[in-house]
Amino acid sequence: MTQVLFPDTLDQAVALLADHPEARPIAGGATLVAMRNAGLVDSSHLISLDRIAGLRGIERLADGRLRVGAMTRHADTAGSDLLTGSLMVVRKAAGMIANKVVRNMGTMGGSVANADPAADYLPALACADAVLSFLGPEGARDVPILDYVQDWYETALEPGEILTAITLPAPEAAASTYRKIARVSGDYATASCAMALTADGQGLRVAIGACGPGPIRDRDAEAALHGHLHDAGAVAEFAAALVALADPVDDVRGSAEYRLALIPRLITLVLAELNPVMEAA
Numbered sequence: 001m002t003q004v005l006f007p008d009t010l011d012q013a014v015a016l017l018a019d020h021p022e023a024r025p026i027a028g029g030a031t032l033v034a035m036r037n038a039g040l041v042d043s044s045h046l047i048s049l050d051r052i053a054g055l056r057g058i059e060r061l062a063d064g065r066l067r068v069g070a071m072t073r074h075a076d077t078a079g080s081d082l083l084t085g086s087l088m089v090v091r092k093a094a095g096m097i098a099n100k101v102v103r104n105m106g107t108m109g110g111s112v113a114n115a116d117p118a119a120d121y122l123p124a125l126a127c128a129d130a131v132l133s134f135l136g137p138e139g140a141r142d143v144p145i146l147d148y149v150q151d152w153y154e155t156a157l158e159p160g161e162i163l164t165a166i167t168l169p170a171p172e173a174a175a176s177t178y179r180k181i182a183r184v185s186g187d188y189a190t191a192s193c194a195m196a197l198t199a200d201g202q203g204l205r206v207a208i209g210a211c212g213p214g215p216i217r218d219r220d221a222e223a224a225l226h227g228h229l230h231d232a233g234a235v236a237e238f239a240a241a242l243v244a245l246a247d248p249v250d251d252v253r254g255s256a257e258y259r260l261a262l263i264p265r266l267i268t269l270v271l272a273e274l275n276p277v278m279e280a281a
């Protein structure tokens with residue numbers, strides 16, 4: 001039988017994880033309960049993060065950055081007025097996760113910790129240059145999102161650590177958006193694209209999802225594209241650079257070949273979506 005423990009503080013939660021090395025944190029249970037029911041997880045203890053103050057909600061820090069508590073539900077992220085401009089990409093991704101039931105259960109921390117390669121937040125957070133904050137027995141540490149996923153379902157989050165918050169740079173007045181190709185509405189992505197214009201409107205930050213173990217970004221290719229957003233050849237070269245970094249698999253959502261073909265298509269589509277904003281700037 002599994003025992004669920006309800007610590008009131010993060011320090012208590014970390015101590016409980018240390019006392020029960022096989023235990024796992026539980027956020028909304030959206031994924032963990034399904035995994036448990038399928039026999040994929042067999043922990044004698046689950047450490048609920050539900051009662052810990054300060055883990056829920058989005059706040060603006062004194063320097064303008066935004067701190068998203070790990071227990072912030074997708075529905076709240078999807079409805080947050082703080083996520084504007086260059087951070088709209090995160091809000092849009094939240095609104096495209098599954099369905100209302102899952103968006104009311106699932107949390108940003110749980111989704112990031114679970115690190116499903118097809119999940120919507122990872123590319124959106126990579127595009128936004130998010131920083132993840134962990135707390136564990138050795139103390140607190142921050143990890144940039146692009147250093148987070150290390151292999152398929154392997155991340156920088158160590159056993160015994162809790163993801164406490166996701167910090168986003170101060171929003172810039174630059175358009176951003178998120179798009180996913182999925183078999184049906186609400187499904188995980190077959191491939192996805194998170195895109196933001198740079199503050200000067202001349203460049204892009206782009207992260208591709210579901211085409212490898214983690215989100216794919218190429219800062220060198222982004223620098224080369226800067227100032228050439230209206231040059232179809234330069235955009236095609238940029239897309240080819242991301243295709244070269246991709247490492248997709250064949251699965252029920254699509255073949256690896258199909259996913260590779262989707263990357264340039266998605267980049268063109270999403271760029272066209274941002275184009276009117278570029279023209280107006």
Ligand SMILES: Cc1cc2nc3c(=O)[nH]c(=O)nc-3n(C[C@H](O)[C@H](O)[C@H](O)COP(=O)(O)OP(=O)(O)OC[C@H]3O[C@@H](n4cnc5c(N)ncnc54)[C@H](O)[C@@H]3O)c2cc1C
Nearest residue numbers: 027028029030031032098106107109110111113119120163
């Ligand atoms: C039917 C269905 C459809 C879905 N469709 C999509 C989709 O289209 N796109 C998408 O992106 N996602 C989708 N999801 C996943 C959904 O976004 C979940 O919210 C997400 O996987 C995490 O759920 P949770 O926050 O409840 O975490 P839980 O299920 O509670 O936990 C998930 C994992 O993360 C660990 N964990 C949780 N919180 C923390 C923390 N703060 N620190 C350390 N470890 C932690 C747990 O130990 C567990 O291993 C879907 C889920 C379901 C059930």
